[in-house]
Amino acid sequence: MAAAERHAALRQAFSCLPPDSQQLIALLIADPPVHYAEISARLGIPVGTIGPNRSRCLDKLRRDPAIAALINAAEATQPSTKRPSRRPVRKMRA
Numbered sequence: 001m002a003a004a005e006r007h008a009a010l011r012q013a014f015s016c017l018p019p020d021s022q023q024l025i026a027l028l029i030a031d032p033p034v035h036y037a038e039i040s041a042r043l044g045i046p047v048g049t050i051g052p053n054r055s056r057c058l059d060k061l062r063r064d065p066a067i068a069a070l071i072n073a074a075e076a077t078q079p080s081t082k083r084p085s086r087r088p089v090r091k092m093r094a
C-alpha cells in the first residue's frame with residue numbers, strides 16, 4: 001500500500017513538471033541507460049546543461065507537496081545517523 005501511494009505521488013508530481021523536464025527525467029531513468037551525448041542530441045541541449053537541469057528537475061519534484069510529505073514522513077521514521085554534537089570545553093577563568 002505504501003509503495004502504491006509513493007508511486008501515485010511521484011506520478012502526480014512528475015505530471016506537474018514542464019514537458020521538457022519530463023522528457024529529460026524519462027531519458028535519465030531509461031533502461032537501458034541513455035548516454036548524455038544521446039540525451040543531448042534528442043533534446044537539443046548541450047551536454048553540460050544536462051546535470052544542472054536534472055538537479056533543478058529533482059528539486060522541483062522534492063518541493064511538490066505530496067513528495068515533500070513522503071520525504072518528511074520517511075525522515076521522521078528513520079533513526080538519526082548524526083553523531084551528537086560536542087560542545088567545546090570552556091576554560092575557567094582564574
